[in-house]
Amino acid sequence: xxxxxxxxxxxxxxxxxxxxxxxxxxxxxxxxxxxxxxxxxxxxxxxxxxxxxxxxxxxxxxxxxxxxxxxxxxxxxxxxxxxxxxxxxxxxxxxxxxxxxxxxxxxxxxxxxxxxxxxxxxxxxxxxxxxxxxxxxxx
Ligand code: IDP
Ligand code: MG
Numbered sequence: 001x002x003x004x005x006x007x008x009x010x011x012x013x014x015x016x017x018x019x020x021x022x023x024x025x026x027x028x029x030x031x032x033x034x035x036x037x038x039x040x041x042x043x044x045x046x047x048x049x050x051x052x053x054x055x056x057x058x059x060x061x062x063x064x065x066x067x068x069x070x071x072x073x074x075x076x077x078x079x080x081x082x083x084x085x086x087x088x089x090x091x092x093x094x095x096x097x098x099x100x101x102x103x104x105x106x107x108x109x110x111x112x113x114x115x116x117x118x119x120x121x122x123x124x125x126x127x128x129x130x131x132x133x134x135x136x137x138x139x
Contacts, residue, residue, distance in 0.1 A: 002080040003033065003136075005126040007115035010068035011107065018071045021101055021114060025075055028087055034074035034127075034136040040066050048129055057110065064110055072130045081123050084116045 006025065008018045026032060040048070045062045052058050075084060089096030093106025093113075106112040117123035127136070 001076050001078065002120060002123070003074050003076045003127060004081045004084050004117045004123045005115070005130060006073045006075055006084065007065075008071040008073075009065065009111070009113055009115060010070060011064075011111040012105065012113040013069055013071070015105075017105055017113060021105075022071070022073065024101060025084065025087060028083075030075035030077045030080060030084060030087075032073060033076045033138070034131050035071065036073075036130070036135070037069055037071050038130075039069045042066055044129060048126060061110065074127055074131060074136055081117055081120050085118065088114050088116050 008021050012018060012021060022032065022035070042062060045065045046053070049058065049061055049065070052061065055061075077083060087101060089100025089102035089106075091102070091112060092109040093102045094108075096103035096106060096112075098104065101114050102112045117126050
């Protein structure tokens with residue numbers, strides 16, 4: 001069974017959307033197996049977004065993601081990685097379909113309310129950055 005890391009980003013937290021976003025994903029059949037609230041520090045943010053280190057938006061992205069608390073969660077399900085990406089919608093909310101989380105709630109390409117792992121391999125790496133084995137439940 002696949003697992004994927006989801007982050008409810010600071011913009012969504014500020015707007016009181018954490019519960020709505022988690023509930024939508026549960027409602028679409030993804031199983032919540034880990035969840036915590038935290039504020040990412042710079043080191044964790046730079047590790048999490050390491051593939052974007054050389055992008056022009058990297059500095060702003062690290063500032064944004066560390067600007068306030070987030071909810072980190074692990075969802076599990078068959079093809080959970082691609083299924084969650086589909087539920088999230090395109091990176092740019094302006095291009096994301098209605099009915100997707102970013103299409104319905106995202107404000108712009110940076111403040112797009114949710115992160116989801118983009119492959120099984122990155123999901124494994126990302127989950128390890130946020131959760132210990134004992135924090136992930138099997139039920
Ligand atoms: P993803 O979150 O859909 O996987 P990525 O390309 O991996 O998209 O980018 C990571 C995050 O960086 C995005 O979710 C968004 O918050 C931010 N981002 C991506 N592209 C841009 C951009 O062109 N300008 C500003 N921020 C961006
Ligand atoms: Mg990505």
